[in-house]
Amino acid sequence: xxxxxxDPGPFNVPEGATVAFNCTYSNSxxxxxxxxxxxxxxxxxxxxxVYSSGNEDGRFTAQLNRASQxxxxxxxxxxxxxxxxxxxVVNNAGTASKLTFGTGTRLQVTx
Amino acid sequence: GAGVSQxxxxxxxxxxxDVELRCDPISGHTALYxxxxxxxxxxxxxxxxxxxxxPDKSGLPSDRFSAERTGGSVSTLTIQRTQQEDSxxxxxxxxxxxxxxxxxxxxxxxxxxxx
Numbered sequence: 001x002x003x004x005x006x007d008p009g010p011f012n013v014p015e016g017a018t019v020a021f022n023c024t025y026s027n028s029x030x031x032x033x034x035x036x037x038x039x040x041x042x043x044x045x046x047x048x049x050v051y052s053s054g055n056e057d058g059r060f061t062a063q064l065n066r067a068s069q070x071x072x073x074x075x076x077x078x079x080x081x082x083x084x085x086x087x088x089v090v091n092n093a094g095t096a097s098k099l100t101f102g103t104g105t106r107l108q109v110t111x
Numbered sequence: 112g113a114g115v116s117q118x119x120x121x122x123x124x125x126x127x128x129d130v131e132l133r134c135d136p137i138s139g140h141t142a143l144y145x146x147x148x149x150x151x152x153x154x155x156x157x158x159x160x161x162x163x164x165x166p167d168k169s170g171l172p173s174d175r176f177s178a179e180r181t182g183g184s185v186s187t188l189t190i191q192r193t194q195q196e197d198s199x200x201x202x203x204x205x206x207x208x209x210x211x212x213x214x215x216x217x218x219x220x221x222x223x224x225x226x
Contacts, residue, residue, distance in 0.1 A: 043218060044217050100156070101153045103153035104153060
């Protein structure tokens, strides 16, 4: 089983739609969680950290479910500019140096 | 301020040749990471440097891969006797702290093609 698993998509949604991605992780001792965004042929950039209590940043909401070992990302009122690959990222206890990246979920927002 | 820079941006090399990839982290960032991303795949961790500590080399795929970080700043990733499966984008990232709670800032990557 992969350490971090994501549905590769693509998710094709119209502008204005709400879309949600889930990600599961295998190590119950994982400590830190993030969503990164990667545009085509570009480097990944941090979108948001994921906190135990859940957190929101504008149209983006991240949730963590430790019991079920998954994190989610909700995007409301999708924009064309949201089209990208969203990477689920986990930092495991005892490996402070290493982030483990999922393979990403591709989102395509259309007119 | 300046972000993470990498050079060259593209490198085409013949199978069996050695290549050197360079990374300049953000000034003041103590942690530096190398990742590999094959086409359509996720990021694979290769190696991590933090200050004067011994690097975490646990992700290096073979002894053909090595990396150095001189003076706690610039890093070079060397691939010896390149193989076609080495073709990928090699990404460097730096962060303020190795704790994992600080954002990793990525460079634009070096696209390596082994023919």
